[in-house]
Amino acid sequence: MSETRDIEILRSAQKLIFRHGYSKVGMKDIADDCSISRPTLYKFFSNKEAIVANLVERQAQSSKLSASALIESQSSLEEKLQSFFDIWIVSPAAVAIDSINGRDLLTNVERYAPEAVQNLYMEFERQLTVLLAPSVRKKGVGSSAEDIAHLLALASKGLKSSSSSLLELKRLIDGLISLTVAAIEK
Numbered sequence: 001m002s003e004t005r006d007i008e009i010l011r012s013a014q015k016l017i018f019r020h021g022y023s024k025v026g027m028k029d030i031a032d033d034c035s036i037s038r039p040t041l042y043k044f045f046s047n048k049e050a051i052v053a054n055l056v057e058r059q060a061q062s063s064k065l066s067a068s069a070l071i072e073s074q075s076s077l078e079e080k081l082q083s084f085f086d087i088w089i090v091s092p093a094a095v096a097i098d099s100i101n102g103r104d105l106l107t108n109v110e111r112y113a114p115e116a117v118q119n120l121y122m123e124f125e126r127q128l129t130v131l132l133a134p135s136v137r138k139k140g141v142g143s144s145a146e147d148i149a150h151l152l153a154l155a156s157k158g159l160k161s162s163s164s165s166l167l168e169l170k171r172l173i174d175g176l177i178s179l180t181v182a183a184i185e186k
Contacts, residue, residue, distance in 0.1 A: 021101040053113035060120040
């Protein structure tokens with residue numbers, strides 16, 4: 001499988017979905033936009049859901065790599081959380097949140113690629129637990145790092161799908177971070 005062709009197909013699909021909406025884009029549209037035949041497209045992806053799942057998986061991998069390096073580079077818990085949420089939540093949402101069809105994708109991606117989204121949030125929680133654990137242990141917080149990470153993941157999902165703009169999402173994530181830091185460092 002050609003990496004270059006994969007990326008071309010994924011970019012084309014994302015562009016078309018943002019422009020026309022998930023339900024209005026078919027495999028034929030994607031193949032036509034890539035100047036390939038539908039049989040060739042099906043050699044790479046079995047259906048549109050597989051394309052969206054691959055987009056989610058690539059975003060998760062990118063976020064995982066970026067966040068791993070970040071955890072060691074920041075000094076305060078608040079800085080770490082701010083950078084972490086920028087990588088995992090704000091930046092990925094930024095490409096979609098301000099367009100109507102992109103918002104649809106943010107709101108409904110779990111229907112289109114449930115396993116990929118579940119895996120993304122499992123990795124998000126795992127890395128967030130690692131980030132939180134030293135502060136939670138040091139401060140003797142009543143909740144475990146795992147529980148706090150789980151709560152933050154649930155809150156993040158809700159904020160991402162319900163925010164009407166990137167500015168609103170950033171503001172709400174900042175509030176979530178402030179509450180978390182205040183609870184841990186009380």
